[in-house]
Amino acid sequence: MITYRQFILTCITVILVVTLLCIPVSADRMTVESLEIIDRSVREVTADYHVDHWHGRLPVVIQGKHISLGAVFTGADGKAIPLMEEDTFYDTGRGTFTGDYIFNVRLADGAPTGIVTLLCHGDHVHVRGQQAGETNIVFQLQEDDKVVWESPSIGVNVRKDDTPTEIVGDGTIQIAELKIIDRSVREVTADHHFDHWHGRLPVVTKGTHISLGAEFTTEDGEKVPLMEEDIFYDPGRGVFTGAYIFNVRLADGAPRGIVELLCHGDHVHVRGQQDGRTALVFMLQRDDDVVWESAEINVMVEDPDMAPAPAEPAESPGFGLLAALGGLMVVIYASRR
Known part of the structure; x- marks a missing residue:
């Protein structure tokens, strides 16, 4: 016959096991097998990262202008990791993110400053040339404000523009x-x-x-x-x-x-x-x-x-499972008394 003490210990063990199973895998364990950097001006891959090194190079940045870079992150399962679209990223009323990740960029540790300015747009980044020179940047994968993966550094070169300024419209106003x-x-x-x-x-x-x-x-x-x-x-x-x-x-x-x-x-x-x-x-x-x-x-x-009717709030499967197991344990205990 099961004792009350055994019953309580069994219930606690079951609850702990189910709770651990219901906790999602930490974002800190994100694995990126490869990263392709896309030059969005021509929609082509300009550099790609595999294992621990880069192939290719980033486009040259003209001083006073910027390059726009997209990214394709591939996870350990061989599938592309979803990135947050720009309109969602800039929507201040978005509340909790919907599971999409953010593509970001930063200066590499110890890299020369004042060469570029960096701006994140959710699913792409801008690298703007401030002055002629060379520096190094690091690409990041973020979940909310938390960095879950970083690439090795890669060089970026800024040079002065020797071409005439582009004329906008009829040239009367820019x-x-x-x-x-x-x-x-x-x-x-x-x-x-x-x-x-x-x-x-x-x-x-x-x-x-x-x-x-x-x-x-x-x-x-x-x-x-x-x-x-x-x-x-x-x-x-x-x-x-x-x-x-x-x-x-x-x-x-x-x-x-x-x-x-x-x-x-x-x-x-x-x-x-x-x-x-x-x-x-x-x-x-x-x-x-x-x-x-x-x-x-x-x-x-x-x-x-x-407009669709508001959906009924979905019941958490984790808590439903806990409730069912708890009820089952009560029935087992009552039947053995």
């Missing part, structure tokens, strides 16, 4: 930064630097619109004056008074019928027509001439009538 403002809350929702975006546009509800303002900054640090709405819509305004127009269009090849676009001179409206995703390009105009365009950025339209 834009270094564009901030898109959600006018409903008067806050920056996305900003464009050089050739890429940070942040995202607000989700558009079908049948309604979002109102977006803009702040263009030239390479000289000057703000570009935008034409006010009442002047823009005045048919008798004659010649424009030096102000520019903020406009928007669908990106080339982007899905049509998702949004309707309207220019108001110093802001634009994006109205949702049907559920889906498309891409936009923001423009700076002088009269009817486009003098600058941004890279494309996605916009999402949601139909509230098509």
